[in-house]
Amino acid sequence: MLTSQEALDRLKQGNQRFVNGESSIPTLISKEHRANLAADQNPFAIVLGCSDSRVPAEIVFDQGLGDLFVIRVAGNIVSPSQVGSVEFAAERYDCAVLVVLGHSNCGAVKATIDTLRNPETPPSDNLMSIVNRVRPSVEILMLTELKNDLPKLCEHAIRSNVFASVNQLRHGSAVLEDLIAKGKLKVVGAEYSLETGEVTFLDF
Numbered sequence: 001m002l003t004s005q006e007a008l009d010r011l012k013q014g015n016q017r018f019v020n021g022e023s024s025i026p027t028l029i030s031k032e033h034r035a036n037l038a039a040d041q042n043p044f045a046i047v048l049g050c051s052d053s054r055v056p057a058e059i060v061f062d063q064g065l066g067d068l069f070v071i072r073v074a075g076n077i078v079s080p081s082q083v084g085s086v087e088f089a090a091e092r093y094d095c096a097v098l099v100v101l102g103h104s105n106c107g108a109v110k111a112t113i114d115t116l117r118n119p120e121t122p123p124s125d126n127l128m129s130i131v132n133r134v135r136p137s138v139e140i141l142m143l144t145e146l147k148n149d150l151p152k153l154c155e156h157a158i159r160s161n162v163f164a165s166v167n168q169l170r171h172g173s174a175v176l177e178d179l180i181a182k183g184k185l186k187v188v189g190a191e192y193s194l195e196t197g198e199v200t201f202l203d204f
Contacts, residue, residue, distance in 0.1 A: 004186035007045045007097040008201075014062035015199040025064045033065065043069040046089045048165065049101035050076045050108065055192050057101060060199060069095060075108025075161065076100055077133040078168045087175045090185050098169065098185060101199070102162040103192040109157045112138045113150070137161040162189040162202060 002010065017023055046069045047057040057063075057070045069089040071082055089095050112134040115122060122128060137160035138153075146153040166189040169176060179185035189202040 001094050002044050002096055004096040004183075007095070008099075008186065008188065011045060011061045011063075011097070011099065012199075012201070015060060015197075017062045018060055019197045023059075023062050025058075025062055029065055037066045041066045041069075041093065043067055043089065043093050043095055044097075045069070046086055046095045046098040047071070047101055048073075048076055048078070048082060048086065048098065048169075049192075050074060050103055050106060052103060052107065054194055055101065055103045060101075060192055060197070069093065074130050075106060075112075075134050076102050076165055077108070077130060077161075078165045078172070079133065083169065083173050083176075086169060087173060090176065090179055094184070096185060098187045099201075100162050100165045100169065100187070100189045101192055102158050102190070104158065104194045105154070106158050106161075108134055109138065109154060109161055113142075113154060113157065116142060134161050137164045159189075159191060159202060162191060165189070 044067060047061075048071045049055055049057050051072045051074045057068055061068065071085045073082060086098060090098065108130055111123060111127065112131045115131050116135070116138060123131060138157045141147070141153055141156050141160060146156055166187055170180060170187050171177065176185060176187070180187065191200050191202060193200070
């Protein structure tokens with residue numbers, strides 16, 4: 001079992017291989033490997049990321065089948081079902097690190113900004129449930145001078161939204177709080193650049 005720092009280092013090294021175009025994961029997975037994983041899994045890290053088709057965690061971190069327990073939802077938001085999924089993986093598989101992975105040009109963050117700027121044309125009720133979870137991260141920034149600079153507003157809101165999810169996971173679950181207190185789980189935030197492929201780990 002890896003420590004949280006060893007798990008984090010493994011993700012960082014994998015992302016560097018991806019950025020350099022030196023992926024170590026074969027395109028085709030053997031039938032034997034799949035068969036071995038059918039009985040059980042042993043992921044070393046949890047990634048809560050966005051559903052965006054350009055941010056597949058296994059590829060971004062250059063990891064293979066069974067290496068990561070991935071939860072994807074638009075805007076990398078945290079709701080009870082996501083917390084439950086994280087608790088399951090952290091307890092069942094002893095994953096030592098949880099990465100909340102946001103990304104540049106996030107559509108969910110942009111949709112939230114658009115909704116706040118144009119409240120007369122709200123999105124569907126279902127999309128609004130996502131917007132409402134991202135909203136606190138955006139509203140506070142719209143009270144600053146950033147409200148007049150849309151690209152910078154979006155950039156800061158993406159990181160603010162990652163921080164909000166990290167904070168909720170660190171302090172919104174008795175199970176996770178206990179694992180963190182015992183040093184068995186580390187929760188970190190990160191941002192993936194669609195332009196460069198690089199993951200920047202954020203220091204919160």
